Each structure stands twice: as structure tokens, then as C-alpha cells.
Amino acid sequence: RDASAVQTAIARNEQLTKPKGSLGQLEDLGFWYAGWRGDGRPSLERPQVVIFAGNHGIAARGVSAFPPEVTVQMVANFRAGGAAINQLSRVAGAAMSVVELDLDRPTADFTKAPAMTEAELVAALAAGWEAVDDDADLLVVGEMGIGNTTAAAAVAAGLFGGSAADWTGCGTGVVGDALAGKTRVVAEGLALHAEHLADPVEVLRRLGGRELAAMAGAILRARAGRIPVILDGFICTASAAVLARIAPHALDHAVAGHVSAEGAHRALLDRLGKEPLLNLGLRLGEATGAVLAIGVLRGALACLSGMATFAEAGVSKG
């Protein structure tokens, strides 16, 4: 982070024609972005949205309201422009792409074996790393993968402890007995891999999935390239949390775009010390909440970089 760009942005903000602090969280958002871009008067020109799609062995256990073939069907929908994230990316002025991760080879059922081999994990991390455009000035990653709130719940529990029930939620709309079954699947996974959960990378490999690993790889690449990141919902945040458990400041270049309706998302954000920008009851994934938050970031930067100062406008400072 460029402390001098942050100082420039703070000094400029003090001179802008508004009461001090009156833009609230927008002001902090501007300073954060200025610091990571190394520019005290920054603009947002090339936001990138990448959706990673993966399939999950545990989908066969009935953990989702949708059948596993929906993952590949939704990838086609993303390509055809028909999904929610297509519409929201267009509104946000963001380039969107989709990366399919071996959809014909689901991960292993994590109640029976590690979800991924080491080679599979590395391939997925690399796919994420490689998907990031070095010229982007903002990265948003999202996911599609029937069964992946189950994997994310297992990863969150593996990283932070607590019971399967603490982290397992309704996902696409799983309630009652089905939710109890989903929770049992998470508990079985945690029990099987209990000896290996001290290492966050092993948590990701054993309980996660390809799209979770890819999101972590992309967020890491963004850090290396000083590309700020807006985090999406529960699954994205669980992926990102793997990085934070490896290095406490690994997510300083990321803000939380929203808190979703998935029950444990707020708790996960709290563990990461992230205050969400939006709270609109979304529970769709696909980066939808994070991409909506791009509009808030655009507003923050437009004010920081575009407003007149008291001196320029001839306004009394009070």
C-alpha cells in the first residue's frame, strides 16, 4: 500500500466542498483504493469480473435444491448473457468472463476423500492466478458450482472452528430435513479431515473445490499486482479467508461488497474484520453483490477525484 497516495487523498478530501466526514464510508473507500493504486486522485477505468465454475462430489449427496448439471447449464447462460451477473456487470461497466474448471470431473466427495489432489489444487489456484488481467484496476471474483455453499461451510469451519451447524446455511434454498442432511455432510467432512485442518491450504484442498481455489488464486494475484478487490458473498469470502489464515494482512487489498442472506456470511466477515458495503438480502453468488458494490466505489472515487475544493469553488469553509 502506498502511504503517500493515502496521505494525498486524505489531504484532498479535507479540502472538498462538503462537511468533514459527511461522505461516511465513501471517504474510507476512496482512501483504501488510492493507497492500493498508488494514486491520490484515482479513477476506476477497467474493473474485471471473473466467474469460476466448478463441480462438487458432495452434490451427489443432495445438498442443493438444484441438480449438478445446472453448473454447466449456467456457464452457457453466462456466455449467452442471460444470468444476473451479466446484467449487473453491464450496469457496473465491468468486463466479465467465465472460467470453467474441469466441469466433467467433479471434486471427490469430501466425506470420503480429500476434495482435490495436490495437483488438482495447484491447477485450480493457477487457473485463478492466470485469469486476472494485469491491466484491471479492480477485481471481482465470483462462482458457480452446485454444492458449493456446502464446501464453503466446511472450509469456514475448518479454518475457524465451530460446528458444522454454525456455518451451514440454506444456499440455493435448502430447508428442513434437507438442511439437516447438508449439515451432516459438512460434519462428516470435518470429522474425516480433522487431523489436517491446522494448515489453511489443506483445508482448501480437502474441503473446498476448484472454484474456491481459483478465487483464492485470483485474489492473491490481484494483491501482487496492487489491484483492489471487492469480495462477494459467503463462498467467495470463505475462499478469501484461506489467504487471511495464511497471512493476517493478505486481504488488506480487499473490501467486503455486501453481506448476503446466507446465514454465516456475517460471522465470516466478522472473523476477517470486514464491514460490508451493502446489505440487500442477496444469496445468489455469481459475484452479484460485489458487482453491485462497484457502483458505490465509482461514487466514492468520483467524489474524491472530481469534486471542487473550497478554494476552487469559493465556498466558505465554516
Add this chain to the structure above:
Amino acid sequence: RDASAVQTAIARNEQLTKPKGSLGQLEDLGFWYAGWRGDGRPSLERPQVVIFAGNHGIAARGVSAFPPEVTVQMVANFRAGGAAINQLSRVAGAAMSVVELDLDRPTADFTKAPAMTEAELVAALAAGWEAVDDDADLLVVGEMGIGNTTAAAAVAAGLFGGSAADWTGCGTGVVGDALAGKTRVVAEGLALHAEHLADPVEVLRRLGGRELAAMAGAILRARAGRIPVILDGFICTASAAVLARIAPHALDHAVAGHVSAEGAHRALLDRLGKEPLLNLGLRLGEATGAVLAIGVLRGALACLSGMATFAEAGVSKG
């Protein structure tokens, strides 16, 4: 409201390629907008932002951190494109205009007399009414007026009861003794006009100000023209509340864009039964929070009207 357009929108939403309800508040926002526009698959093409500026007799009582000449200086800043709302309107793709309301003639100090005569009130209401573009498909009104959180606090207390302290907040940054003084000014106004507060229009005339009246006039005109409204912060909401106290459903065509950092805004929204879309700690006025929320509405409508259905996309419905 067009119930058949709402039904069309609800039926379409059920078929879109996402889990049921997974777009949370965006879905309700889409139905609301569809109903008021009479279009089950609506788009947002011509949002209008109008800022009304007025001066206040009570500004001479030291209720603001800024001197009263800042009102006219900020109007010049709006015209020159240097204020926060200029930047945010540009980001939101909204046309913005400013209406000055007799800035050289502040309202009367409401601790000594009614803020406005009947003729002044009518002129301000009419100015608001006339400022609305019939071709707009969304209206946002905002305000600029040194001293107007004091007027808004008095109006809120006049409409809903409670003490001056319940409704008086920091405004542009008034704390300590100055806040105590501001609260006393509100209490004096409430005491002077106590016999006349049963009539919401009298509350507005005696304790409000020209820009508050103009916002109410504009919101009413929008209702007549079936133009949906996004409410801004405390002052805008206090103006709108006058209408709600006259007719309980007068604000059905309006949603709350945000809850501001002005202490009593949440309480005022609660009285109106409005859940805010955003909560970003803004306390600037100028319609800034409402205009930020246009981005959320754009996202909601883009999803409702632009997404593919399960059948169109060949996605299994689960």
C-alpha cells in the same frame, strides 16, 4: 399502482435463471418500480435529480457549522459541477438541476414567527411541483440550505411528537454546546407553534422552509405522474413525511435510498415504514444517498427485465 404490471413482473421473476428470492431486496424493488410505471418489464431511462436551495431565519441562531452564505455559494458550485451530487449524478446517469428559492429572503426565524407566510408556502410547493419533468421515469429530490437540519428536526417533532432532543442531530458537524443550542432552538419553535401542529401543512409552513416545501411539492407531483421516487436523508424524509401525515399512502411511490448518519433519520424512516437500501454513514444531503441508490435500482431492473428464463437458457429448474 398497476397491479397487473406487478403480477407480470412477479411471474417473470419466478422464471428467471436464479434460485427463488435470491436477489433479495432487488426483487421487491423491481416489483415496486414495475407497478408505478405500469410496465411488468421496465427499464430506467430518464432519472431526474433536482436540488432545492433555501435559506433559513434560524441560521442566524448559530445552528450550523457553516455560515448562511454557504447556501448561495454551494448553488454556484452545483452549477459549476463541483459538488458531490454532480459527481454522483454523473455516475448514476441522471440529469441534475438546481432550483434556488428566494435565497436573498431567508424564512422567518421560527422561534419568533411562522417560517413562511401562506403565500410563501404555496410558492415553494409550486416551485417543487413545477420542477418535475413529466418525462422522467425516476425522481430524486435533494436540498441545500444552511440551517435546514434544524428545520427538519422541528418538522419531524411537529409531525410525530417527542422532544426536540429526540429529533435534533449534528447536521454539518454541530456538537457539544452548539448542539445543545440547536436543540433549544427546535424546542423554542415547538413551544411557540404548539397550538398549530395538528395540521401537517401548518407544521411545514411554521417550522419548515422553502426547500422542504418544494421537495414535498415535487414528490406529490411525481405521485400524480406515476414517477417513482427515491428518498434521500433526514431533511428530504422530513419533507416527505408531511405528505404521509396528510394521507397514509402518499409515499407508496417512494423508497428510502439510504439511512444517513443524522441521528434521527432511522427513527423517521421507521415512522414511515421505509427500509433503507443503503447505510453508508452519509450525512451530506444534496440527494447524495438517494442518487447512490439509483445504481441499486438500475441493477434490480436490469435483472428483472434482462435475465434469461429457465426455459430460454435451458437451465434445469431444480
